Amino acid sequence: MGAADEMTGRDQKFAVVASCLLTISVAVNMAAFQAKPPGSAIETGGLGPRTAWVDGPGLGLGPTVPGPANAAEPPLPGPGAPAAPDTSGDTNSAEITRGIQRELDARGYEAGQPDGVAGVVTRAAIFAYEYDNGLVLTGRPSEPLLSQIVLGSSSLAQNGSRPGKTMTADGEALVRGVKQQLSGLGYQTGAAGGGLTPEFARAIREFEVDQKLKASGRISGPMMSRLIRLQGEGKTRRNAVAGATSR
Secondary structure, eight states, X not given: OOHHHHHXXXXXXXXXXXXXXXXXXXXXXXXXXXXXXXXOOOOOSOOOOOOOOOBOSSOOOOOSSOOOTTOOOXXXXXXXXXXXXXXXXXXXXXXXXXXXXXXXXHTTOOOOOOSSOBOHHXXXXXXXXXXXXXBOBOOOOOHHHHHHHHHSOOSOOBOSSSTTTOBOHHHHHHHHHHHHHHHHTTOOOOSSSSOOOHHHHHHHHHHHHHTTOOOOSSOOHHHHHHXXXXXXXXXXXXXXXXXXXXX
């Protein structure tokens, strides 16, 4: 490929990101206009601070931003619990999440429908992408992540010493939730907590093999989708394996 072709490819990627950001900007300004009372001027001084991302259907895995050190983690909801309503009004966040969902789906990470809601399947797909690319594990959508996926480079921190192993509080919360669900099905996940241990990787691999999924040993969108479905059906490991074998 010549220099002109490489430049064209980079320009096309840049155009995708620019178009996405322009769409987000227009949507936010429209939302601000509708929120203003009659006769008020439209503020154009910039976007306000972002609020928390919204959990989608399935497991509730804690807040986006860690609370006080001694704050108790909220309990997991039961199977089939509805998604928390989006009260943030953060159009910008939804558009970024939707863009990430589309890009990850196109790359085979199966992030779910591009609905702009960061549910556990989307978060698991993000986790898998971050793991595969040696990034700090967050399981959360962000503008730098969208840039990383589309352009292949961004301001995201690379973890050279332990690629794919360093996690934020959000990443650890996702790991704890998956451990609880696998344990409920009868899989041995090792020590409790948010750590990525060999026992946890082995439990994921066994679950993937039992469910006829591609064995990866890491959290992913496909394994999370299957895990939620089995959780809703209240199956044990024996029944889950039997069900997968009969399909």
